[in-house]
Amino acid sequence: DAEIPEDHPRHDSLVTRHRIEDGVDRGITSRQGLIAQGRGEAFDYLLGERTIPSADDAERAAAAALLLADHPVLSVNGNVAALVPGELVELADAVDADLEVNLFNRTEERMAAIADYLREHGAEEVKGLAADARIPGLSHERGKVDRDGIYEADVVLVPLEDGDRAEALGEMDKTEIVIDLNPLSRSAQVASIPIVDNAVRAVPGITAHAHDLADADAATLREIVDEFDADAALAAAEDAIRGGEME
Ligand code: ATP
Ligand code: MG
Numbered sequence: 556d557a558e559i560p561e562d563h564p565r566h567d568s569l570v571t572r573h574r575i576e577d578g579v580d581r582g583i584t585s586r587q588g589l590i591a592q593g594r595g596e597a598f599d600y601l602l603g604e605r606t607i608p609s610a611d612d613a614e615r616a617a618a619a620a621l622l623l624a625d626h627p628v629l630s631v632n633g634n635v636a637a638l639v640p641g642e643l644v645e646l647a648d649a650v651d652a653d654l655e656v657n658l659f660n661r662t663e664e665r666m667a668a669i670a671d672y673l674r675e676h677g678a679e680e681v682k683g684l685a686a687d688a689r690i691p692g693l694s695h696e697r698g699k700v701d702r703d704g705i706y707e708a709d710v711v712l713v714p715l716e717d718g719d720r721a722e723a724l725g726e727m728d729k730t731e732i733v734i735d736l737n738p739l740s741r742s743a744q745v746a747s748i749p750i751v752d753n754a755v756r757a758v759p760g761i762t763a764h765a766h767d768l769a770d771a772d773a774a775t776l777r778e779i780v781d782e783f784d785a786d787a788a789l790a791a792a793e794d795a796i797r798g799g800e801m802e
Contacts (some may be wrong), residue, residue, distance in 0.1 A: 559577045568596060568604060571638060571755055578617070578637025582668045585660050588634045591715060598736035599753050601796045606760060609791035616783035617712065617732045617748050618764035619776040621650035624710035628682070630657040635714045635754050640676040642758045647678070649765040652712075655704040656683035659717050661696055692723040712761075714754045716742045730780075734758070738792040749785055749791035772779040 559569045567694075575592045578584030606614070621627045629643060629652050636643075647654050656669045670681040688706035689698040697720065700706050705724075713721060714734040718741030725731050725745040733746035734757045743749040750757050768776065 566707060567755075568599070571753070572596070574605070578633060581593060581637075582665060582745050583672055584633035584637045585658075585665065587660065588632075588637075591634060595715070595736045595753065598796070600793070602725065602736065602751070603795075604753070606752050606756050607672070607792060607795045609761065609788045609795075610750055610757070610783045612783065613750040613788050614752070614757055614760040615746055615764040615768075616780055617750060617761050618650070618768055618781040619771075620730050620732060620748060621712065621761070622765060622768060622771075623773060623776045623780065624652075624708075625651075626708050627652035627703050627710040628655050628712070629653070629656055630705060630707040630713045630716070631657075631669060631673065631681075631683075631713060632658055632715060633669060635758070636672055638755050640672055642762065644673065644677045646712075646721075646758055646762045646765070649762045649769075653704055654678055654681050655701055655709075656681060657700060657705060657713075659697065659720070661699060667721060690720065690723045690727065692726065698723070713742070718745075719741050721745050723741050738789045738796070743789060747785065748783060749789055751788070 559566055575584055575589060627650055629647055631643060631654055643654060654673060656666050658665060666684055673681050682701045682704035685701045686699040688700050688702035690700055705711055708729060710730040712732045716733055721733055721742035722745045730747045732744045732748040734750045734754050736742040736751060736753060738751045
């Protein structure tokens, strides 16, 4: 990080890219994760590398849904683990959620490397290694989850989930919160709460709202969730990308 001058116009984007490269070197991020990062960068560029107002609303709704949940779980893959390990632990603490490693291309080595990396950043318990339940509608390997984690969760945060799995999770009668910079992605389209923002900004953004809402009563939280309009949020993000006036 130190090699990139603070005043470089693409400073944040370059720091983010280096974290993904470092994640690959550590065995946390897959090579496919590099490609996902590239797609994300393109959309972030078009959004102006900022949290648009509709995404901030989505982050507030996500915080409210996580605080209302009986059993919230934050799903962690190789990209978010490399990008925001400490911030994920802080969010889990703020909303009392479990962290579960959940990989598209699952290998035991990467599962263990990610769990260790989260523990290095303060996580106490990391789920995902039991893999004693399956998401219905997915092939054996791709559907593996923990029974007392994602399988039984009522609210799940899935940053950068692949479209198929986001769809299968959505059919499981959960509140699904997706962080994805592409508003046209199937993952964003099937989410109950799509957050069109970079995970680097969105995760701490949700945490800030969770702290802000820590003393709110259930009725207030419920109202924030109910007022959130997923289709309007996706339309606002697409408009922002096209250079429109809504945002
Ligand atoms: P679909 O959802 O249409 O089936 P996909 O999920 O199979 O597509 P991927 O390339 O695996 O396609 O998806 C990666 C997604 O993650 C892209 O939509 C990309 O914009 C998004 N993404 C990548 N990096 C980030 C990031 N740091 N924050 C948020 N979203 C990101
Ligand atoms: Mg997707």
